[in-house]
Amino acid sequence: MGMASSILSFLLVSALCLLSSPAPAVAQNLPPIVNGLSFTFYKSSCPKLESIVKDFLKKQFEKDIGLAAGLLRIHFHDCFVQGCDGSVLLDGSASGPSEQDAPPNLTLRPAAFQAINDLRALIDGQCGRVVSCADVVALAARDSVVLSGGPNYKVPLGRRDGVTFATRNATLASLPAPTFNVTQILPVLSRISLDADDLVALSGGHTIGRGHCSSFSNRLFPSRDPTMDQTFFNNLRIPARLPTPTRRRRWTSAARTCSTTSTMWI
Numbered sequence: 602m603g604m605a606s607s608i609l610s611f612l613l614v615s616a617l618c619l620l621s622s623p624a625p626a627v628a629q630n631l632p633p634i635v636n637g638l639s640f641t642f643y644k645s646s647c648p649k650l651e652s653i654v655k656d657f658l659k660k661q662f663e664k665d666i667g668l669a670a671g672l673l674r675i676h677f678h679d680c681f682v683q684g685c686d687g688s689v690l691l692d693g694s695a696s697g698p699s700e701q702d703a704p705p706n707l708t709l710r711p712a713a714f715q716a717i718n719d720l721r722a723l724i725d726g727q728c729g730r731v732v733s734c735a736d737v738v739a740l741a742a743r744d745s746v747v748l749s750g751g752p753n754y755k756v757p758l759g760r761r762d763g764v765t766f767a768t769r770n771a772t773l774a775s776l777p778a779p780t781f782n783v784t785q786i787l788p789v790l791s792r793i794s795l796d797a798d799d800l801v802a803l804s805g806g807h808t809i810g811r812g813h814c815s816s817f818s819n820r821l822f823p824s825r826d827p828t829m830d831q832t833f834f835n836n837l838r839i840p841a842r843l844p845t846p847t848r849r850r851r852w853t854s855a856a857r858t859c860s861t862t863s864t865m866w867i
């Protein structure tokens with residue numbers, strides 16, 4: 602577990618950044634970071650940035666810990682599509698629908714987008730408009746991991762926000778589909794210099810959060826996908842957060858196939 606945590610921390614720092622040639626880290630024991638980022642980027646312009654983010658999220662998570670999963674996933678969906686540039690936050694414009702409207706992003710949580718907006722307003726109020734949205738997203742993802750009981754890691758800062766968003770097709774091509782197996786996911790990752798070890802570590806992101814039934818029902822119905830572990834299959838068929846009688850009712854009446862609104866927790 603210790604090793605897995607370290608690997609996840611390392612990857613979340615180094616992999617979910619704009620990928621280019623590595624520069625030396627500013628201090629010992631920190632992973633290498635890409636050119637242009639720094640661990641002290643807002644030291645003078647917004648010295649309390651990290652505590653503003655963490656304190657705000659602590660309060661929000663007391664009301665809804667699911668928000669942590671929503672924020673972590675936004676960071677992933679931002680970074681895999683044209684780099685960590687905050688473009689997933691942009692609304693559509695006259696030029697066409699935004700990344701947010703592309704199918705993989707339709708299940709990103711509105712509450713998580715709202716939290717980023719609220720954080721932006723808070724940070725702007727204290728520091729002026731000096732912090733990029735992409736950095737706010739990266740910090741919020743880190744604190745989501747930490748405040749959910751996951752490993753801590755330092756986040757290098759200084760990402761620039763993109764002014765354009767990706768098209769529907771570019772978004773679809775950049776994010777692995779829910780139906781992809783490892784053989785299909787690996788080439789998508791290799792385009793951004795990630796490999797099988799990275800995939801194992803990043804999949805740890807799924808320790809928290811939910812999956813809509815429709816994202817994996819093809820492996821449950823009409824019968825178990827033979828490559829799926831039997832115990833895992835049994836557990837997936839029971840929405841874990843529901844009390845037992847409700848679970849049974851839900852399973853027998855509604856969940857033989859998925860309605861578009863049904864949700865299971867993973």
Ligand code: HEM
Binds near residue numbers: 708710779781804
């Ligand atoms: C690499 C291939 C990946 C695939 C195919 C994948 C697929 C999925 C799918 C299908 C869901 C459920 C969506 C829904 O039905 O609402 C999901 C949820 C989630 N994913 Fe991934 N994912 C991948 C990588 C990652 C990575 C790298 C992270 C972060 C490090 C991540 C974090 C999450 C989180 C936190 C959730 C739960 C979101 C919530 O509860 O709102 N995923 N993912």
